[in-house]
Amino acid sequence: xxxxxxxxxxxxxxxxxxxxxxxxALFNYLFARKQDGDFLLRxxxxxxxxxxxxxxxxxxxxxxxxxxxxxEGVGFGGNFGPYRQSERKDIYYKYAEQLVANxxxxxxxxxxxxxxxxxxxAEADKGVFSYDTHTRLKLKNSLTLSRDIVEEKIKAGExxxxxxxxxxDTVVTENDLIRGEVxxxxxxxxxxxxxxxxxxxxxxxANVVDDHLMQISxxxxxxxxxxxxxxxxxxxKALGWEDTRPRFAHLPLILKPVGKGxxxxxxxxxxxxxxxxxxxxxxxxxEQYRGYREDGYLPxxxxxxxxxxxxxxxxxxxxxxxxxxxxxxSLDRVVKSGARFDPEKAKWxxxxxxxxxxxxxxxESFRKQLEEKDVAAGDQERLIRIVGLIKDRCTFPADxxxxxxxxxxxxxxxDEKTISKRWxxxxxxxxxxxxxxxxxxxxxxxxxxKEDFSAFMNQKxxxxxxxxxxxxxxxxxxxxxxxxxxxFGLLGKEETIRRIEKALQVIKTA
RNA sequence: GGCCCGUUCGUCUAGGGGUUAGGACGCAAGAUUUUCAUUCUUGUAGCAGGGGUUCGAAUCCCCUACGGGCUACCA
Numbered sequence: 296x297x298x299x300x301x302x303x304x305x306x307x308x309x310x311x312x313x314x315x316x317x318x319x320a321l322f323n324y325l326f327a328r329k330q331d332g333d334f335l336l337r338x339x340x341x342x343x344x345x346x347x348x349x350x351x352x353x354x355x356x357x358x359x360x361x362x363x364x365x366x367e368g369v370g371f372g373g374n375f376g377p378y379r380q381s382e383r384k385d386i387y388y389k390y391a392e393q394l395v396a397n398x399x400x401x402x403x404x405x406x407x408x409x410x411x412x413x414x415x416x417a418e419a420d421k422g423v424f425s426y427d428t429h430t431r432l433k434l435k436n437s438l439t440l441s442r443d444i445v446e447e448k449i450k451a452g453e454x455x456x457x458x459x460x461x462x463x464d465t466v467v468t469e470n471d472l473i474r475g476e477v478x479x480x481x482x483x484x485x486x487x488x489x490x491x492x493x494x495x496x497x498x499x500x501a502n503v504v505d506d507h508l509m510q511i512s513x514x515x516x517x518x519x520x521x522x523x524x525x526x527x528x529x530x531x532k533a534l535g536w537e538d539t540r541p542r543f544a545h546l547p548l549i550l551k552p553v554g555k556g557x558x559x560x561x562x563x564x565x566x567x568x569x570x571x572x573x574x575x576x577x578x579x580x581x582e583q584y585r586g587y588r589e590d591g592y593l594p595x596x597x598x599x600x601x602x603x604x605x606x607x608x609x610x611x612x613x614x615x616x617x618x619x620x621x622x623x624x625s626l627d628r629v630v631k632s633g634a635r636f637d638p639e640k641a642k643w644x645x646x647x648x649x650x651x652x653x654x655x656x657x658x659e660s661f662r663k664q665l666e667e668k669d670v671a672a673g674d675q676e677r678l679i680r681i682v683g684l685i686k687d688r689c690t691f692p693a694d695x696x697x698x699x700x701x702x703x704x705x706x707x708x709x710d711e712k713t714i715s716k717r718w719x720x721x722x723x724x725x726x727x728x729x730x731x732x733x734x735x736x737x738x739x740x741x742x743x744x745k746e747d748f749s750a751f752m753n754q755k756x757x758x759x760x761x762x763x764x765x766x767x768x769x770x771x772x773x774x775x776x777x778x779x780x781x782x783f784g785l786l787g788k789e790e791t792i793r794r795i796e797k798a799l800q801v802i803k804t805a
Numbered sequence: 806g807g808c809c810c811g812u813u814c815g816u817c818u819a820g821g822g823g824u825u826a827g828g829a830c831g832c833a834a835g836a837u838u839u840u841c842a843u844u845c846u847u848g849u850a851g852c853a854g855g856g857g858u859u860c861g862a863a864u865c866c867c868c869u870a871c872g873g874g875c876u877a878c879c880a
């Protein structure tokens with residue numbers, strides 16, 4: 296009988312969650328939903344020194360923005376709480392002590408300074424110091440000290456830690472759900488600290504204890520944890536939980552678009568794209584990091600692009616709703632190699648999802664932008680109509696202004712290149728004649744203007760090519776924009792004529 | 806340095822013994838749009854290298870190279 300699927304996303308609140316973290320959360324979420332399981336959020340704040348205020352709220356808000364709402368966890372309730380490790384502090388020692396009692400761990404009294412000295416010494420010798428099977432018998436711990444002395448030291452309040460006693464020369468093999476069989480020899484592993492001098496467990500202990508207590512069935516996490524998998528497996532064994540321990544799946548890392556290494560905090564600013572889901576302002580340094588949300592990405596686009604970073608459905612489908620992702624997701628289709636993030640493709644996803652949003656929704660965004668610029672948005676129906684006409688030129692909501700501002704504000708300048716290329720000696724005269732002709736029109740509706748204007752042009756024997764771009768220049772300021780007759784209609788007769796005459800004054804041909 | 810993981814177009818990837826090595830982003834060209842963008846069509850470009858195994862390797866094995874991760878009383 297299979298156990299209920301329960302997975303967790305377990306970030307540590309040391310700063311803003313970056314997109315790699317969001318992807319880990321996403322894959323956990325998809326896996327849980329697909330298997331009808333539970334998705335939990337556990338906050339791993341065992342390192343008090345690295346705690347950053349606001350980070351936890353940031354994580355929760357990010358998950359919500361992406362639609363990855365946990366079934367249990369900090370801020371979401373549940374029967375396995377508390378879900379913040381700092382609030383679980385009291386439960387870990389007993390397990391560490393149990394490990395000492397059954398010979399799988401030991402007390403160690405070496406101070407950080409002493410260990411640093413040993414590391415420095417080894418380094419000078421071109422070696423590496425490791426607290427392991429070869430060195431532990433030369434160090435200060437309950438393996439080398441008599442029971443009395445150990446008790447005495449503890450009683451005297453000397454700082455101590457509890458270290459895992461890594462077995463000698465045994466092979467740990469695990470079938471990773473993504474990588475397949477992975478083996479490690481314990482001879483190359485060291486005696487990790489499980490319980491710190493400050494009374495808190497380290498990640499390794501807390502993680503194993505909590506996953507067990509919370510009945511986690513699958514640990515889906517980043518590849519940076521792959522090398523600690525043998526330790527964790529050995530811990531489950533030493534604690535007697537081997538039969539119920541979770542299965543492991545290690546996700547490939549997200550790499551920088553260019554250069555070496557994994558995607559990092561500062562890459563975004565350097566390369567012009569966000570690496571965080573939401574804008575983050577560092578409470579200490581005051582530094583600010585851009586976010587996908589504030590940059591105008593839609594959550595469905597962000598989720599979609601993240602899902603395709605290291606996973607695919609096995610066919611040519613690239614566009615997925617959350618429901619489709621849940622339907623299609625499986626861990627065995629997760630790729631093993633690291634994925635270089637491509638900001639260009641991210642934009643392509645956003646463009647797609649932006650087009651899917653209703654015009655009314657986009658018009659609200661446009662209205663806000665106009666208000667911020669102190670420009671009257673005017674009639675709602677007209678605004679929606681404009682949005683419908685210009686949206687296919689937009690990738691982000693902010694592009695609406697770039698491609699639609701001329702409907703609300705007359706151009707302040709005229710593109711020089713277009714002038715020199717398209718504004719001929721006789722252009723001014725023709726435009727004045729056209730403006731005068733416009734004044735005579737009664738029916739100012741795009742289709743009708745087109746008809747009347749065509750007749751006028753025929754009669755004058757002028758070609759469209761000679762005047763269309765100059766008129767566009769007068770109305771828009773550049774050679775861009777939607778169909779000119781639609782612009783006439785949307786601008787209105789008076790404004791159209793006013794802009795043409797204004798351009799005639801400003802643009803002087805030599 | 807040690808341990809572990811990885812390597813198919815520039816990027817994300819499909820393909821797991823016999824394929825004209827497929828798709829997407831990007832880029833380029835053409836068509837449409839009397840502008841620009843969109844859209845459509847076409848094109849561009851790849852199995853890291855070397856050894857095996859095999860009638861036959863992108864696919865299986867080994868080596869090398871390269872990339873990545875870990876190597877804290879951080880997660």
